[in-house]
Structures are given as structure tokens and as C-alpha cells.
Amino acid sequence: MTNGLKNHDYSFRKLQNANFHDMTFENVDFSNADLTGANFDNCLCRECDFSGAILQNASLKGTDFQGSSLREADISGANLFFAMLEHADLTDIIHDDQTQFFDLYCPAEGPLIGYKKCFDYRIVQLLIPADARRTSATNTCCRCDKAKVLSIKDMYTNEDYDEAVSYVDSDFVYRVGDYVTAENFNPNRWADSTGGIHFWLTRKEAEGYM
Structure with missing residues (x-):
């Protein structure tokens, strides 16, 4: 696996437990792919499509999703510690109480x-x-x-x-x-x-x- 991948189609692929650690992706289509348990730690994902992808229990620590779509992706149980989501499309993203560092870390109400x-x-x-x-x-x-x-x-x-x-x-x-x-x-x-x-x-x- 090279350190960079551009304009590649991984849509609907079964990529459970794949190790993409430290890679750079540009305009890569992961839509509807099964990425259960995949490792995307410290990856840079520019303008990538993860819409509808299964990212359950995936490691997304330090992943930069700038300009990427996570629309309707399932991140249940995933670890997003220090993931960068500022310019990502998070519409209807699916998460649960096992998803780490996605919900507000501090109490939402009260002193x-x-x-x-x-x-x-x-x-x-x-x-x-x-x-x-x-x-x-x-x-x-x-x-x-x-x-x-x-x-x-x-x-x-x-x-x-x-x-x-x-x-x-x-x-x-x-x-x-x-x-x-x-x-x-x-x-x-x-x-x-x-x-x-x-x-x-x-x-x-x-x-x-x-």
C-alpha cells in the first residue's frame, strides 16, 4: 500500500479491519463500503466520500476529514479522538454511546x-x-x-x-x-x-x- 491514493473507487467494498494508518486519500470513494474495525489513524482524507459507509469500531484517531462526506455513515463504537470534522458533512451520521469523542465531552447543561x-x-x-x-x-x-x-x-x-x-x-x-x-x-x-x-x-x- 502506498502512502497516498487519489481518485480511487472503494465503494461497496468489504474492507473490514483494513489498515490505512498514516495514508493520504484524495477524492477516494468509500461510499457504502464495509470498513468495520478499519484503522484510519492519522490519515488525511481530502474530498472523500464515506457516505453510507460502515465504520463501526473503526479507529479514526487524528483523521482529517476535510471536505469529506460522512453522510449517513455508521460510526458506532468508533474512536474519533482528535479527528478533524470541521469541514465534513455529518448529516444523519449514525453513532451510539460507544462512539468515542463524538458527543459533547463536557456536560451540556448546568454549572x-x-x-x-x-x-x-x-x-x-x-x-x-x-x-x-x-x-x-x-x-x-x-x-x-x-x-x-x-x-x-x-x-x-x-x-x-x-x-x-x-x-x-x-x-x-x-x-x-x-x-x-x-x-x-x-x-x-x-x-x-x-x-x-x-x-x-x-x-x-x-x-x-x-
Whole structure:
């Protein structure tokens, strides 16, 4: 198998457990193919057609589906950790509670606690209120449009601080007791690196950032 495949027709093929790891596909037709258990980890799929494909229990970790169609594809039990779906057609896609990293990672409703890492190894604990918009893509990082700063602590010594500066925007400062608002919040959940207050559900995950 070569590292790249272009203008190929795999439609209606039986390709269970096929290993396509690290390949680049361009304008490849996988429509209605049986790809149960297939490995597409770290693949780049440009303008590919997966419509009606069976991708049950497939490994789609880090797969870039830019411009591809997953219309009516069955991803039940598949693992989509860090898959890129921003410009993919997901109309009527089929998934279940065993599908990993497709549903919203953070609670869709109600208040919740989040954590983020800022400059100088400062860990910010946030209260995301019930009326805050929140979203996530295909990993454990979430975004919201507003939050209250509950505490700021040194990652190693747990020393308290009054403020912390965002890694992404040095003008965005978190201060204990204050609400912060991301005016540039992007509601498109599949756009991962975009506007919003990025946070994790656990302090350990926040500490692992960068």
C-alpha cells in the first residue's frame, strides 16, 4: 500500500479491519463500503466520500476529514479522538454511546467546574455557569463563552495568586473573583483552535497542556 491514493473507487467494498494508518486519500470513494474495525489513524482524507459507509469500531484517531462526506455513515463504537470534522458533512451520521469523542465531552447543561493552565505554571479554577455556552470538538479540551475565576494556584507549589495571564492572548487576564467573557466565542463545536475560553474538566488535564 502506498502512502497516498487519489481518485480511487472503494465503494461497496468489504474492507473490514483494513489498515490505512498514516495514508493520504484524495477524492477516494468509500461510499457504502464495509470498513468495520478499519484503522484510519492519522490519515488525511481530502474530498472523500464515506457516505453510507460502515465504520463501526473503526479507529479514526487524528483523521482529517476535510471536505469529506460522512453522510449517513455508521460510526458506532468508533474512536474519533482528535479527528478533524470541521469541514465534513455529518448529516444523519449514525453513532451510539460507544462512539468515542463524538458527543459533547463536557456536560451540556448546568454549572460545572473547569481548569486551565496559564503563564508561569498557574492553574486557574473556573466556575462555568449554567447559562454559559460551552462546546467541545473531538478531544478532552472544552470551550465556553464566560466563567468566574474561583482560584489561581501554582502548578507545583499550590501557592495562591490573584491573577494569571492567558497563553494565547496576553491581554486576557484571569483575576480571582472576577467573571471573564470571551467575546470571540465560536459556537461551531468542530472548530477546535478557535475563539472561547478553553478549559479541561480536571486539573490534571489542564496541567498537561503544552
